[in-house]
Amino acid sequence: MQRTLVFVVFCLVYQAGFAKKIGEWTDHLSYNYASDVVNTADIVYCATSGGIIVFDKRYDQLSKLSTVNGLSDVNVAKLAWDKNNATLVVAYTNANIDLLKNGKVANKPQLKIKQITGDKTIYNVKIINNKAYLCTGIGLVILDHVNEEFGDTYILGENGSNLKVNDIELFDGFFYAATSTGLKKALANGVNLLDYNNWQTIADLPMEGSVNSVVKINNLLFALHVSTNGTSTIYSLQNNAWGIAGITGNHNYSHLFETNGKLASAIYGRVVTFNLENETRSEQWLSLPKDFELDGNTTWIADTYNGLLRFKDNKLDTLLPDGPGSNSAFKLYAENNTVYMAIGAYDQTWTQQYFGGSFYTYNDSWQSKKIEVAGDVVLLKPFPGNQEKLAAGCWNDGVVIYQSPQDQKLFGRDNLYEHTMTYLGENVPYIRVSGLQFDTRGNLWVYNVGVENPLNVYTKDGKWISMKTPGFPKNSRGEDMLIDQRGNKWCLIPRDEAGIYVFNEGADLTSTEDDQYNYFNVTATESEGIRTVHSIAEDKDGHIWVGTDDGVVVYYNTYDIFDSDPVGSSIIIPRKDGSDYADILFDSETILDIAIDGGNRKWFATGASGVFLMSPDGQKEIVHLTKQNSPLGSDQIYSLALNDQNGELFIGTNVGLFAYNYTGSQGNQNFNSAYVYPNPVREDYYGPIVVKGLMEKSVVKITDIAGNLVNEIMSSGAEAEWNGKNFDGRRPATGVYLMISVN
Structure with missing residues (x-):
């Protein structure tokens, strides 16, 4: 039966629609982990692992900067504000540099990409005489941020040899460098600072330990020495001699800095400012x-776990953009317009990461x-028909049935009598769940x-059943699990006896007589060797796609999966060079x-x-998204989840979560919700024109008002994308056009 829908597209004036644009990115990064803050006349900037929190004091307005709207990287470590310019x-933590001025971002990656032996980490940035002094693990790197070019590098x-520089200060005609081996001093002018001999170690400070900070306050200079046992001492320069300042207090400080003309430090649980006149502390x-x-009367704080804080009138406010509380996007799952993000993780040795x-x-x-009764949640699944009730798989603690903060039921090692799962061994009491x-x-x-x-089953009526799995490699490590359209359970075994175990329980869960099972290594006819498996998915044709450490393997015929030793197929792509050669899709790539x-x-x-x-096929x-050509913060991708309501792809990386809006949502049952975006379309708009809300495999015919066929496209799921051109590759004239969709 065919169903037809007619609607109109006006190519006159662009009007912003309610849908996201095709190709639009959103960052879902955590801005909780803050490391630095700078206060300017109007704006407060806070460095975090996700990007920069921006707070406009004039309008009490919170926003953020990330790779999606201009930054070149993630994991911001240090900020420095040049008021004059x-x-x-x-x-960034990887030695990358951005310069933000006049609303634009200039990337300076030279230090990041330069092949240097040693630690390029930037530990501090100081603005001195219109230049940015980068304190790094190799020495002092000078950046002329006004002219946007790098200058000299001082190896001290x-x-x-390389020497870690923690801080730098210019005082009374001398540079003072706080280093991992002490405090060094050099004339600012008249000597060759490239010559390490001109940087002299100050003997007044202890030789063991490091100097973490050197700070100028008005006409005084302070240095923080930290001994190898963690004891800190504040020294000051007076009458050309260094001595203990007398304001050390009862705490061990890790660093000092200047704020609003005061000497300050941030330590566990508090911020500290020093009154230098009477040597007292305010905490x-x-x-x-x-x-x-x-x-x-306001204190702006970069907090380790809570992002940007504002302390004013004895009130503490958290200024945090909407986002998850972690950048560990280990496992994602999407269903009914909701995305579930599990942050617990295990490494390549199957060791939990204690998240x-x-x-x-x-x-x-x-x-x-928050699950209070267990830790390291590595996967989440909502119960059918009840999105608030979740099953949480934990790497060492078993399974939690979560309904609310007050209603959490753990099936773990302390209540083995209530379930059928088992732990690794008598001396290894861990119940690990990977599927x-x-x-x-x-x-x-x-x-x-x-x-x-x-394999265990928690039945719909709350009972546990342990399935007998003959032929399963004993004590093998596991990865993901899939239930296909026929009800077969595909269990990935990534290492040891690397392969796949397929199981079907038949009509009776409690009987083994009708059980079917098969274990086989993952191989492909087009290549040699057994593959390590990482991921699995079933497509709409019932084909099973398996991601391995050497590309992808497809099982097209799974009807006899229990009767044979299956061999999969690689995807062979002929080269477009006129030769008879071909390449294997994702050869040598790891598909996670x-x-x-x-x-x-x-x-x-x-x-x-x-x-x-x-x-x-x-x-x-169709699309290849990388850190180089998109806002993705990394090319290391852990997990994917598709919102089948709108085609938005959620991408979990090793640095956090991103979302990419594209076509490909699930086909609808009718055309009642079909629409065009953008609509109207302006003459100077050259992006894709997308028809959404279609039935699967719909044919969309574009005609002018007289009924002349302009182009014809096929939907992918619920969406069809038109490039705005006719059959000849030209843009049609401005006017009114019809789109007729037939399923």
């Missing part, structure tokens, strides 16, 4: 500050949730890895996750090359 110097170690008890700025029991959900805004899937009957299947019988969109196209997450979107590359 209205420039913000942004230093003995015999010209404010706060969270976990890393840096702060005094601003009249606690937090997890996050997103549906237009982020919500933080959770609901079957069509509402039963939860649990992949309890590293044990003899790893696979997502199938509404048009049966395949998204692939790679371990080092970003994200690929391939045609349904894998022959054609």
